[in-house]
Amino acid sequence: MPSSWRTTSSQRGAATGWWDERKQVTGKITSWSRPLPSGFSFRPPMLVRRLRPTPYFRAFHDLRTYQEDIRWPGWQVIIGIETHAQIKSHRKLFSESLTSAPDDPPNTHVSPFDAAFPGTLPKVNPKCVDLALRTAFALKCRIAHRSSFDRKHYFYSDLPSGYQITQQYAPLAKNGELEVQTPGSSPVTVRIKQIQLEQDTAKSTFNPRTRTSNIDLNRAGTGLMEIVSEPDMRSPEEAGAYVRTLQAVLRAMGSSDGNMEQGSLRCDVNVSVNQKGGPPGIRCEIKNLNSVRFIMAAIRHEIKRQTEYLLANPGSSVPQETRGFDENTFETFRLRSKEDAPDYRYMPDPNLGVLVLSQSRIEEIQKMLPALPWEKRSRLLEQYPQLGAKEQSLDVLLNVDNGRDVGFDGEDSGGVVGYFESLCREARADGRTVKRDPVVVLNWLTHELLGQLTARKQTFSDNALTVSQLGELIDLVQSKSITGTSGKFLLRHMLSSPSSDSPTKIATGLELIALPASPSFSPSSQGKGSASPELQSLCEAAITALPSEVAALRAGNRNVLNKIVGYVMKQSRGRADAVAVRNLVEELVR
Numbered sequence: 001m002p003s004s005w006r007t008t009s010s011q012r013g014a015a016t017g018w019w020d021e022r023k024q025v026t027g028k029i030t031s032w033s034r035p036l037p038s039g040f041s042f043r044p045p046m047l048v049r050r051l052r053p054t055p056y057f058r059a060f061h062d063l064r065t066y067q068e069d070i071r072w073p074g075w076q077v078i079i080g081i082e083t084h085a086q087i088k089s090h091r092k093l094f095s096e097s098l099t100s101a102p103d104d105p106p107n108t109h110v111s112p113f114d115a116a117f118p119g120t121l122p123k124v125n126p127k128c129v130d131l132a133l134r135t136a137f138a139l140k141c142r143i144a145h146r147s148s149f150d151r152k153h154y155f156y157s158d159l160p161s162g163y164q165i166t167q168q169y170a171p172l173a174k175n176g177e178l179e180v181q182t183p184g185s186s187p188v189t190v191r192i193k194q195i196q197l198e199q200d201t202a203k204s205t206f207n208p209r210t211r212t213s214n215i216d217l218n219r220a221g222t223g224l225m226e227i228v229s230e231p232d233m234r235s236p237e238e239a240g241a242y243v244r245t246l247q248a249v250l251r252a253m254g255s256s257d258g259n260m261e262q263g264s265l266r267c268d269v270n271v272s273v274n275q276k277g278g279p280p281g282i283r284c285e286i287k288n289l290n291s292v293r294f295i296m297a298a299i300r301h302e303i304k305r306q307t308e309y310l311l312a313n314p315g316s317s318v319p320q321e322t323r324g325f326d327e328n329t330f331e332t333f334r335l336r337s338k339e340d341a342p343d344y345r346y347m348p349d350p351n352l353g354v355l356v357l358s359q360s361r362i363e364e365i366q367k368m369l370p371a372l373p374w375e376k377r378s379r380l381l382e383q384y385p386q387l388g389a390k391e392q393s394l395d396v397l398l399n400v401d402n403g404r405d406v407g408f409d410g411e412d413s414g415g416v417v418g419y420f421e422s423l424c425r426e427a428r429a430d431g432r433t434v435k436r437d438p439v440v441v442l443n444w445l446t447h448e449l450l451g452q453l454t455a456r457k458q459t460f461s462d463n464a465l466t467v468s469q470l471g472e473l474i475d476l477v478q479s480k481s482i483t484g485t486s487g488k489f490l491l492r493h494m495l496s497s498p499s500s501d502s503p504t505k506i507a508t509g510l511e512l513i514a515l516p517a518s519p520s521f522s523p524s525s526q527g528k529g530s531a532s533p534e535l536q537s538l539c540e541a542a543i544t545a546l547p548s549e550v551a552a553l554r555a556g557n558r559n560v561l562n563k564i565v566g567y568v569m570k571q572s573r574g575r576a577d578a579v580a581v582r583n584l585v586e587e588l589v590r
């Protein structure tokens, strides 16, 4: 190892002749034996100019005027978030092995490269680059035509090679922004400092009983995007809204599951406090937060801790620390101070050159960018203003839509939003167009179809009902040919026994067609005049079967009416119309 690599932490980064060190290791660039897809090429890292770290005091606290928070009067809180999002690709970032799900058996998705076998070489996965590029576009970043990879060394058992490949000095994208809406206040623009590609680590679990650690290499080498925000947030609520908005963007782009519980989205939150009008304080970094609730709680605790420290030690500043969050006490705790901070000994990865993206490749990605959640929302509201009163259901629909796989090669089927739109305006094979009430369709989709799929532990992609099948089912209920209860039963049946038969045929087979209220049924004549013989005999049977209820009803106790109606509904297996039954029972008992 050249002696110049052995730098101390104070010498590291911008302060030292890093560029000179870089030259020493670039002599040996591994050539690529496998061809790279079009649009990608590698050049030796010599060609990359070192980027100076962005000075954080670049007037960032002037960007937003000081606004007093009554919870901590006289103090200003500054928050910046580093988000690690697992890239939703089938293969890892630098190896051919498949990415894994959290419940996969340990060490079943590991290639020799992931396990750092000597002699193995990395090869960048273009899908990961494409997905990161999509994210970069959605976050309005400037894309770097040339980016490079660095090694960040630390010696943990969950990092087999002893270093993580990341993009410390020349990231894929920089200088973006994300508009964040917090309830009850105007939107805030959070600037994005950079998006860098890096590898995830393995997972180690400690068994306190046997005092052993087990290493699972399944996660090792999975692609991550580190999305670093500028310190532009000023309250726990803004930080929470930022993470939620970012999560929605990642899902809409199909670049990450953004699933915080399962660890595919993790945040390091940097918090500092300063007195009104003063310069920004020293930040403390709270590592690895995996829920928005914890993020907000950790920030609240940090504000309390740091303001108390500054009041108790006037004239001094908060010691710079890396902290953890205790999920039981909702408090942060010290992990290490700046002095104990690891010296990562960054160096360019000699096996990976410069990643050069052609303009045509970048334009291709931009052309196929899926719609952002708020774009889809305003399009739907513009098209169907009635949905304004159904915002919650609309959000459910958009959330499900965000979670889907968004392909690159035109395999995007429109997702649940496309399905919804086709149901509202169905173009039939015979050339007719059937229009449906969007509020009714939205109810059926979110409450019934998605509800049933969730109960069956399925997702929208498992939905077996075509647009015309669900459309016809909704029409059957709307025209009262089947009751709402029968409609739900029919939907369950069609999900568990998928077939290409029409809902009318299936409903007839299952004897779900509603009992007509009268021989010539019309909604306005329900229960009035002569009832259908079948409904009439069901109601008469109920009156005979429930003599005491009938006596109570005759004595003026109208509450028992529900019981009699319920009895008839049960006997008719949900085929009778409850209003018609109610009217008929009243008429017969009178």
Ligand SMILES: Nc1ncnc2c1ncn2[C@@H]1O[C@H](COP(=O)(O)OP(=O)(O)OP(=O)(O)O)[C@@H](O)[C@H]1O
Binding pocket: 056, 078, 079, 080, 081, 082, 228, 229, 230, 231, 232, 268, 270, 271, 272, 280, 281, 282, 283, 285
């Ligand atoms: N005074 C401050 N108060 C709060 N946050 C800050 C302050 N200064 C910087 N930050 C935030 O700290 C974060 C720094 O992240 P960055 O990845 O650049 O460096 P790092 O934390 O030193 O590196 P690592 O990736 O190894 O954790 C950014 O999100 C930035 O917005």
Ligand SMILES: [Mg+2]
Binding pocket: 082, 226, 228
């Ligand atoms: Mg970082």
Ligand SMILES: [Mg+2]
Binding pocket: 082, 268, 285
């Ligand atoms: Mg950090």
